Amino acid sequence: xxxxxxxxxxxxxxxxxxxxxxxxxxxxxxxxxxxxxxxxxxxxxxxxxxxxxxxxxxxxxxxxxxxxxxxxxxxxxxxxxxxxxxxxxxxxxxxxxxxxxxxxxxxxxxxxxxxxxxxxxxxxxxxxxxxxxxxxxxxxxxxxxxxxxxxxxxxxxxxxxxxxxxxxxxxxxxxxxxxxxxxxxxxxxxxxxxxxxxxxxxxxxxxxxxxxxxxxxxxxxxxxxxxxxxxxxxxxxxxxxx
Amino acid sequence: xxxxxxxxxxxxxxxxxxxxxxxxxxxxxxxxxxxxxxxxxxxxxxxxxxxxxxxxxxxxxxxxxxxxxxxxxxxxxxxxxxxxxxxxxxxxxxxxxxxxxxxxxxxxxxxxxxxxxxxxxxxxxxxxxxxxxxxxxxxxxxxxxxxxxxxxxxxxxxxxxxxxxxxxxxxxxxxxxxxxxxxxxxxxxxxxxxxxxxxxxxxxxxxxxxxxxxxxxxxxxxxxxxxxxxxxxxxxxxxxxx
DNA sequence: GGAATCTTGTCTACGATGTAGACTTTACGC
DNA sequence: GCGTAAAGTCTACATCGTAGACAAGATTCC
Numbered sequence: 001x002x003x004x005x006x007x008x009x010x011x012x013x014x015x016x017x018x019x020x021x022x023x024x025x026x027x028x029x030x031x032x033x034x035x036x037x038x039x040x041x042x043x044x045x046x047x048x049x050x051x052x053x054x055x056x057x058x059x060x061x062x063x064x065x066x067x068x069x070x071x072x073x074x075x076x077x078x079x080x081x082x083x084x085x086x087x088x089x090x091x092x093x094x095x096x097x098x099x100x101x102x103x104x105x106x107x108x109x110x111x112x113x114x115x116x117x118x119x120x121x122x123x124x125x126x127x128x129x130x131x132x133x134x135x136x137x138x139x140x141x142x143x144x145x146x147x148x149x150x151x152x153x154x155x156x157x158x159x160x161x162x163x164x165x166x167x168x169x170x171x172x173x174x175x176x177x178x179x180x181x182x183x184x185x186x187x188x189x190x191x192x193x194x195x196x197x198x199x200x201x202x203x204x205x206x207x208x209x210x211x212x213x214x215x216x217x218x219x220x221x222x223x224x225x226x227x228x229x230x231x232x233x234x235x236x237x238x239x240x241x242x
Numbered sequence: 243x244x245x246x247x248x249x250x251x252x253x254x255x256x257x258x259x260x261x262x263x264x265x266x267x268x269x270x271x272x273x274x275x276x277x278x279x280x281x282x283x284x285x286x287x288x289x290x291x292x293x294x295x296x297x298x299x300x301x302x303x304x305x306x307x308x309x310x311x312x313x314x315x316x317x318x319x320x321x322x323x324x325x326x327x328x329x330x331x332x333x334x335x336x337x338x339x340x341x342x343x344x345x346x347x348x349x350x351x352x353x354x355x356x357x358x359x360x361x362x363x364x365x366x367x368x369x370x371x372x373x374x375x376x377x378x379x380x381x382x383x384x385x386x387x388x389x390x391x392x393x394x395x396x397x398x399x400x401x402x403x404x405x406x407x408x409x410x411x412x413x414x415x416x417x418x419x420x421x422x423x424x425x426x427x428x429x430x431x432x433x434x435x436x437x438x439x440x441x442x443x444x445x446x447x448x449x450x451x452x453x454x455x456x457x458x459x460x461x462x463x464x465x466x467x468x469x470x471x472x473x474x475x476x477x478x479x480x481x482x483x484x
Numbered sequence: 485g486g487a488a489t490c491t492t493g494t495c496t497a498c499g500a501t502g503t504a505g506a507c508t509t510t511a512c513g514c
Numbered sequence: 515g516c517g518t519a520a521a522g523t524c525t526a527c528a529t530c531g532t533a534g535a536c537a538a539g540a541t542t543c544c
Contacts, residue, residue: 115357127430127431127436170360198377202380299523301503494537504525506523509521
């Protein structure tokens with residue numbers, strides 16, 4: 001992708017009309033950063049570039065994020081804020097299903113942020129993560145406990161659920177190519193490159209790979225998981241409703 | 243972590259005795275890179291540092307990897323080669339379970355590589371990935387098809403299975419802290435930092451979080467998934483054995 | 485109003501990184 | 515032994531994150 005000159009934030013006026021310096025704020029910085037990542041990928045998010053995007057000196061950013069890593073954390077937090085969970089709805093299974101689909105769509109909306117989503121927590125102990133990152137966890141636990149699960153069981157359910165969910169998102173995004181016309185072509189081209197003796201199955205699956213219904217697959221997986229979880233937890237002392 | 247001076251590869255002699263320049267090779271470069279990542283993390287793997295580790299000019303590395311990204315791909319490939327799959331064993335369920343545990347152990351052995359494992363495929367279309375990366379996929383497909391699954395179903399099973407597996411690994415590694423003594427302390431410390439009103443459930447789960455049996459949890463999840471998958475595929479034309 | 489103080493943005497500068505391109509050295513086939 | 519190809523090295527450059535001193539602007543208190 002060639003570097004672009006026009007600013008990402010296609011707001012009212014040109015790039016640096018002298019009067020309109022809109023006073024920085026954490027939200028402004030982070031949302032511009034997110035827009036930049038969405039448009040041009042993670043590598044495009046450099047301090048210099050972001051500064052330029054905001055019409056400010058790169059150094060000014062350090063007033064709103066301690067360093068680049070913190071900036072990335074802020075972006076993940078911002079993205080996760082797009083996810084709304086209602087912990088006091090009645091049907092917990094329906095809730096989990098709904099959240100799964102919401103998160104999937106969120107990931108498809110911000111594919112370039114997904115590496116951050118799955119990677120940043122690996123380098124930050126749980127207690128030190130941005131609060132916005134932990135909120136979904138807390139809310140889902142709340143959801144499950146309110147539904148009648150013992151706290152420890154709720155944690156197990158959460159883990160299985162979120163694990164599967166993240167796994168699915170990674171899976172789906174791997175096979176996701178931006179240009180849908182190019183999709184099949186690139187796929188076949190790529191597959192054709194594979195040595196036929198070593199990868200017969202994979203090559204034969206080309207057509208099947210080409211049309212991938214992520215939503216359906218996710219839904220089916222969630223069904224299996226929920227059924228299995230309730231069944232496997234049925235033999236214990238606490239039983240959730242339904 | 244402070245930078246260290248002694249070379250990673252604690253081989254026979256000191257750092258740069260003039261006679262012992264062991265002639266580079268792709269394997270040597272990659273395995274040294276892996277050792278470096280294992281010991282000091284991904285950020286420590288710079289061309290200069292790796293060159294120094296090998297007692298060579300950083301530029302020499304470009305004879306064995308086109309650029310840094312290709313080097314990272316090489317490392318992932320190398321790690322994945324540690325995983326051995328036997329596609330012609332009888333019991334496919336037992337096989338999948340075994341592979342799951344193997345992969346989990348692999349991830350625990352190379353936690354710093356896990357971000358690469360889950361992240362690199364996102365930026366490389368399937369057909370253009372390093373072959374070593376695709377081999378497990380091919381082998382598992384083979385395993386399932388030989389077990390009686392229709393190819394398309396095999397793909398679905400694979401996706402659900404690998405999705406869950408990767409999700410679990412990410413989950414477990416998040417809660418994994420290197421120093422087990424520090425574990426609980428750090429955990430409590432971190433949890434204590436959370437605002438009590440907003441995160442009551444999470445805070446209450448501190449003790450449960452502290453002892454996490456990843457293997458058991460993985461096993462249980464796999465059981466659920468396998469049971470669910472076979473059940474949900476039973477109504478279709480092709481049925482796998484058992 | 486005016487001065488003191490805190491906040492926000494800017495400037496300059498430094499060390500580290502990936503890697504292009506020209507060069508030198510080594511290994512090997514005949 | 516000589517010529518050719520491969521392996522390794524050197525120099526150089528653009529770009530990155532960010533420390534630290536400073537300036538501009540806003541806010542508070544009298």
